[in-house]
Amino acid sequence: MAKHAEEVERTAALSRTIALVNDKGGVGKTTLAVNLAGQLSAAGFSCLLVDLNRQANIARDLGYRDAAGDDHGRNLFDAISGRGVLEPVPGVRPGLDVAPGGNELDDLVSHMVGRMGREGLDANLALGNALMPLAPNYDFVIIDSPPEATILVDLCLYAARWILIPTRSDEAGLDGMASVAKRFTVAKQYNPGLSLLGAVLFGTGVRSTSIHEEVREHIAQAFGGQSPLFSAFIRFSEKTAQDGRRLGRLAHELEEDLAAQPAWWKVLREGKRPGSRISATAASVAGDYRDLALEVLTVLREAEEQEIAEAETVKGAQ
Numbered sequence: 001m002a003k004h005a006e007e008v009e010r011t012a013a014l015s016r017t018i019a020l021v022n023d024k025g026g027v028g029k030t031t032l033a034v035n036l037a038g039q040l041s042a043a044g045f046s047c048l049l050v051d052l053n054r055q056a057n058i059a060r061d062l063g064y065r066d067a068a069g070d071d072h073g074r075n076l077f078d079a080i081s082g083r084g085v086l087e088p089v090p091g092v093r094p095g096l097d098v099a100p101g102g103n104e105l106d107d108l109v110s111h112m113v114g115r116m117g118r119e120g121l122d123a124n125l126a127l128g129n130a131l132m133p134l135a136p137n138y139d140f141v142i143i144d145s146p147p148e149a150t151i152l153v154d155l156c157l158y159a160a161r162w163i164l165i166p167t168r169s170d171e172a173g174l175d176g177m178a179s180v181a182k183r184f185t186v187a188k189q190y191n192p193g194l195s196l197l198g199a200v201l202f203g204t205g206v207r208s209t210s211i212h213e214e215v216r217e218h219i220a221q222a223f224g225g226q227s228p229l230f231s232a233f234i235r236f237s238e239k240t241a242q243d244g245r246r247l248g249r250l251a252h253e254l255e256e257d258l259a260a261q262p263a264w265w266k267v268l269r270e271g272k273r274p275g276s277r278i279s280a281t282a283a284s285v286a287g288d289y290r291d292l293a294l295e296v297l298t299v300l301r302e303a304e305e306q307e308i309a310e311a312e313t314v315k316g317a318q
């Protein structure tokens with residue numbers, strides 16, 4: 001197949017693939033990936049969540065660590081290295097399938113280094129190749145990328161149609177974002193459909209509006225003038241983060257658990273210990289993820305409508 005036709009087919013198959021990337025660690029990639037996939041699948045969209053991390057925190061966040069189907073990334077490694085077909089774990093939540101990560105991905109960086117020696121930058125298309133047969137079965141494919149492994153982040157940049165960049169407001173998070181922005185242009189030569197969906201402020205103060213403005217300016221510098229910072233942001237809440245990972249529940253699920261939680265005084269009155277309780281902030285954090293999911297859907301729909309209109313204009317002019 002001619003290279004152009006191949007690229008068009010690839011871009012179409014992966015048109016709803018979103019990768020969470022930032023070269024810096026601890027900026028909220030995993031928490032955002034899992035909560036975005038969780039919100040979208042709860043809203044009725046079918047989602048595939050791909051965990052490219054050896055630390056496999058997605059398994060913890062969704063509560064499936066070591067459960068049936070958790071192969072610690074073996075199948076994902078085989079699919080990327082061309083030795084097998086990707087077979088995600090179905091129904092981790094209704095409408096949500098997962099390609100698990102884990103320590104079986106330990107050798108992925110050295111595998112990719114070897115491949116790049118033989119194939120050059122084309123090797124980076126490996127993740128997209130693994131996803132292509134499956135992606136059209138889903139409304140969204142969401143990829144969580146690892147920190148400080150630029151080779152694996154590049155796999156995401158060469159596979160995704162969209163990238164979503166979480167950042168904290170500190171310099172390190174913003175530097176990590178700028179370093180992704182630099183490699184974005186190279187990746188686009190191999191993956192012409194690649195576009196920036198937006199940046200998201202993670203773990204920030206609700207009232208820190210001057211900080212939000214500063215971040216907006218930093219992002220504009222990194223991306224040559226525009227600042228695609230989402231208005232939605234995820235507020236700082238260590239307790240909700242801890243509750244989520246401890247219980248294997250997403251923010252909107254914690255919100256439901258919170259509503260069903262009996263008042264502490266009722267528990268005491270019944271002579272029981274109140275035990276570990278879900279923080280009331282869970283409802284606000286769940287609201288932040290809902291706002292973000294809605295904004296993502298709006299931005300995607302607008303971009304897709306614009307693409308359709310442009311294609312029709314080109315057709316009309318021929």
Ligand SMILES: Nc1ncnc2c1ncn2[C@@H]1O[C@H](COP(=O)(O)OP(=O)(O)OP(=O)(O)O)[C@@H](O)[C@H]1O
Pocket residue numbers: 024025026027028029030031032053057145146147203204234235236237238240241242245285
């Ligand atoms: N709303 C929140 N406020 C503050 N901290 C949070 C919030 N949600 C999650 N966290 C915590 O922030 C830390 C980083 O989150 P997360 O693991 O999603 O980042 P990451 O970018 O995927 O990190 P890594 O690069 O190590 O994979 C975790 O310890 C998580 O528990």
Ligand SMILES: [Mg+2]
Pocket residue numbers: 029030031053057145146147
């Ligand atoms: Mg992570």
